[in-house]
Amino acid sequence: xxxxxxxxxxxxxxxxxxxxxxxxxxxxxxxxxxxxxxxxxxxxxxxxxxxxxxxxxxxxxxxxxxxxxxxxxxxxxxxxxxxxxxxxxxxxxxxxxxxxxxxxxxxxxxxxxxxxxxxxxxxxxxxxxxxxxxxxxxxxxxxxxxxxxxxxxxxxxxxxxxxxxxxxxxxxxxxxxxxxxxxxxxxxxxxxxxxxxxxxxxxxxxxxxxxxxxxxxxxxxxxxxxxxxxxxxxxxxxxxxxxxxxxxxxxxxxxxxxxxxxxxxxxxxxxxxxxxxxxxxxxxxxxxxxxxxxxxxxxxxxxxxxxxxxxxxxxxxxxxxxxxxxxxxxxxxxxxx
Amino acid sequence: xxxxxxxxxxxxxxxxxxxxxxxxxxxxxxxxxxxxxxxxxxxxxxxxxxxxxxxxxxxxxxxxxxxxxxxxxxxxxxxxxxxxxxxxxxxxxxxxxxxxxxxxxxxxxxxxxxxxxxxxxxxxxxxxxxxxxxxxxxxxxxxxxxxxxxxxxxxxxxxxxxxxxxxxxxxxxxxxxxxxxxxxxxxxxxxxxxxxxxxxxxxxxxxxxxxxxxxxxxxxxxxxxxxxxxxxxxxxxxxxxxxxxxxxxxxxxxxxxxxxxxxxxxxxxxxxxxxxxxxxxxxxxxxxxxxxxxxxxxxxxxxxxxxxxxxxxxxxxxxxxxxxxxxxxxxxxxxxx
DNA sequence: GTGAAAGCGCTAACAC
DNA sequence: GTGTTAGCGCTTTCAC
Numbered sequence: 001x002x003x004x005x006x007x008x009x010x011x012x013x014x015x016x017x018x019x020x021x022x023x024x025x026x027x028x029x030x031x032x033x034x035x036x037x038x039x040x041x042x043x044x045x046x047x048x049x050x051x052x053x054x055x056x057x058x059x060x061x062x063x064x065x066x067x068x069x070x071x072x073x074x075x076x077x078x079x080x081x082x083x084x085x086x087x088x089x090x091x092x093x094x095x096x097x098x099x100x101x102x103x104x105x106x107x108x109x110x111x112x113x114x115x116x117x118x119x120x121x122x123x124x125x126x127x128x129x130x131x132x133x134x135x136x137x138x139x140x141x142x143x144x145x146x147x148x149x150x151x152x153x154x155x156x157x158x159x160x161x162x163x164x165x166x167x168x169x170x171x172x173x174x175x176x177x178x179x180x181x182x183x184x185x186x187x188x189x190x191x192x193x194x195x196x197x198x199x200x201x202x203x204x205x206x207x208x209x210x211x212x213x214x215x216x217x218x219x220x221x222x223x224x225x226x227x228x229x230x231x232x233x234x235x236x237x238x239x240x241x242x243x244x245x246x247x248x249x250x251x252x253x254x255x256x257x258x259x260x261x262x263x264x265x266x267x268x269x270x271x272x273x274x275x276x277x278x279x280x281x282x283x284x285x286x287x288x289x290x291x292x293x294x295x296x297x298x299x300x301x302x303x304x305x306x307x308x309x310x311x312x313x314x315x316x317x318x319x320x321x322x323x324x325x326x327x328x329x330x331x332x333x334x335x336x337x
Numbered sequence: 338x339x340x341x342x343x344x345x346x347x348x349x350x351x352x353x354x355x356x357x358x359x360x361x362x363x364x365x366x367x368x369x370x371x372x373x374x375x376x377x378x379x380x381x382x383x384x385x386x387x388x389x390x391x392x393x394x395x396x397x398x399x400x401x402x403x404x405x406x407x408x409x410x411x412x413x414x415x416x417x418x419x420x421x422x423x424x425x426x427x428x429x430x431x432x433x434x435x436x437x438x439x440x441x442x443x444x445x446x447x448x449x450x451x452x453x454x455x456x457x458x459x460x461x462x463x464x465x466x467x468x469x470x471x472x473x474x475x476x477x478x479x480x481x482x483x484x485x486x487x488x489x490x491x492x493x494x495x496x497x498x499x500x501x502x503x504x505x506x507x508x509x510x511x512x513x514x515x516x517x518x519x520x521x522x523x524x525x526x527x528x529x530x531x532x533x534x535x536x537x538x539x540x541x542x543x544x545x546x547x548x549x550x551x552x553x554x555x556x557x558x559x560x561x562x563x564x565x566x567x568x569x570x571x572x573x574x575x576x577x578x579x580x581x582x583x584x585x586x587x588x589x590x591x592x593x594x595x596x597x598x599x600x601x602x603x604x605x606x607x608x609x610x611x612x613x614x615x616x617x618x619x620x621x622x623x624x625x626x627x628x629x630x631x632x633x634x635x636x637x638x639x640x641x642x643x644x645x646x647x648x649x650x651x652x653x654x655x656x657x658x659x660x661x662x663x664x665x666x667x668x669x670x671x672x673x674x
Numbered sequence: 675g676t677g678a679a680a681g682c683g684c685t686a687a688c689a690c
Numbered sequence: 691g692t693g694t695t696a697g698c699g700c701t702t703t704c705a706c
Contacts, residue, residue, distance in 0.1 A: 003397075004453070004454055004479070004683095006682095006683055006684085007683070007684070008683075008684095016692075016693085017692065017693045017694075018683090018684080018685095018693090019684095019685080019686080019692075019693065019694080019695095020691080020692055020693075022683095022684065022685065022686090023685095023691090023692085026685090030691060030692085031691065031692080032691055032692085035691085035692085047475075049453050049454055050452075050454070050683090050684085051394070051454040051455070051682085051683050051684070052390075052452040052454060052455045053389075053390045053391075053393035053394040053399060053454065053455045053682085053683075053684090054390075054394055054682075054683035054684040054685085054698090055683080055684060055685080056390035056684095056698090057388070057390040057391055057394055057682090057683080057684075057685090057697095057698045057699065057700090058683080058684045058685040058686080058697080058698055059684080059685065059686095059698085060340075060698070062390060063452075064433075067434075071419075072409065072415045072418055072419060072422075073412065073415040073416050073419055074415075075410065078409045078410040078411075078415045079410050081409055081434070082408075082409060082410055082436060085434060085435070085436050089435075089447075092450075094433050094452065095433065095434045095435075096401075096431050096432065096433055096434075097404075097418070097422060097432045097433075097434045098422070098426075098432075099419060099422050110426075113429075115386075115387075115389040115400075115431065116341070116386050117341055117386055117387070117388040117389060117390065117699090118388070118389045118390045138384075142341065226618075255622060259622075281563075281619070282618070282619050282622050285592060285596075285619050285622055285623050286622050286623065286624075287623075287624050341699095343698095343699055343700085344699070344700070345699075345700095353676075353677085354676065354677045354678075355677090355699090355700080355701095356676075356677065356678080356679095356700095356701080356702080357675080357676055357677075359699095359700065359701060359702090360675090360676085360701095363701090367675060367676085368675065368676085369675055369676085372675085372676085387699090387700085388698085388699050388700070390698085390699075390700090391682090391698070391699035391700040391701090392699080392700060392701080393682090393700095394681095394682045394683065394684090394698090394699080394700075394701095395681080395682055395699080395700045395701040395702080396682085396700080396701065396702095397682070454683090
């Protein structure tokens, strides 16, 4: 069984008590500089590593935070995590990662089996179609703070960090209108997610502002994948009354729609305008390049983590909602040449 | 300060000793079925959550494994992590995530500050240009097993999991040759990484087999980014003696090269053949689509984690090297129409 | 089959 | 400024 150097070893070496060693190591004020220096010297010579299980037990806190999200294999989420990791690392916190695969059952299971006693807080982006929040309520009741990001819920009194989905969508659609498109469809995400709803609202508001008709059959709710984009586009472009533009809830769906249109000989930009959401690197790679709303994913990660640490460190810190603006990036897919 | 239900609470409730509760909870053989059932019932009724800091302290083990890698914002690594996470989750282990940003200094810093006493093992993919391995040796000396994946080192006696870089590269280059390209350049990664070296060797072997000349100036070592791909291509295509094909160390660089060629009016496939490595989703999105060697990233993640758990659970498990074959995926970028 | 007690490594009163 | 001691929640001998 492996054994590491403990403060007891240091104490014995120096013939002082463990509490002094403990104090010296944590740089508490009331310890003689000389003894502290000696302790520090021995500690590094012996290559002392603190045992965080013990610290956690004694202080009833670890320096761990859980990050729970649907996927990590896409640009947005992987960038958010990088942001989270960045501030966690600076502040000496560890990230414990859980991925739900966007399944509510797995999310529930993860939450119920969380090593909650060794977690100082949670950062979560909920799964689609998860309509119950009791499992989160229970966590909160145990005084473990949660900060939601991106896929948030309004049912819970917690901090949340999101991009401005409503205005981003509004701007995207208005951009299409200004470029001469009038029959604009929206291929949306699962109806249950707040951010899908907000993007839909932004879409509707832009249509309304410009007195364009809203057609039920031009609003399609499905999943977030490229394949969903293909299917949604195929649905839109097989019947009568075809749209002349598509606002997609994200870039992957937009790209799916584009591949469908391209393989059916429909000229993107010229005949049908497309705007996505995210600014996934693929949106620049595809041709024609894809107009999109850029999300500050890295900043969202950073901010979420900062907020969570604030909650962890200050018990009565008031929940906040932070909204980051998106940014329209005009490329080829939304302009008639 | 938050407080959870402990085994003491359960013991008191049932008027039995904590040790019995502990045994019942862990389903140890020598406990009466009746009492065990009662314990289990109360535990779930009181919503008991084990304190892993305490378990870890007592058993000198946590159920945490650290994953240390350069980035998570690309297809390959994010998919590997998903695979790791998959088996870790099945087996009840937590993933503690560290990202080095491919900086050797940060890698060193992370390793030196690891909560090593509460880590059962490490899964690592090393940073480019990290030429010292002492920090890993120290970990291993402390009997904490490490499994390397993708970016591995041969200097250490540990298990490792990689794709077949040599044969993948060989196949890629041979495919170009079979399609009529004869002046094949290689835009490589940092020379210090083993897998870069292996792909280079595969490239050279294929040239040799087909009696094609090796030109020093057609082999460029730089970074892994799309931008590096652009620069490398611009270098290759500004002098005299331009190649008629490029084998790129990964898809991102291949894509960078393609954007350079496209914006310079050079016809990909027809005039210059390109093959990448990874099978990043972007390789299908770009047009012309990119021929590449697919890597089983998810499987590599799964296998690495399985191996690590084996090492954790069986102290004398012999280090293994697992090599996964790649698979040539022929698309448009490497065929003359 | 069950209980008492010691101990994992550290922190935090409380003394002095 | 430093030492003594109890205790964090759990596991594990060792008795019985």
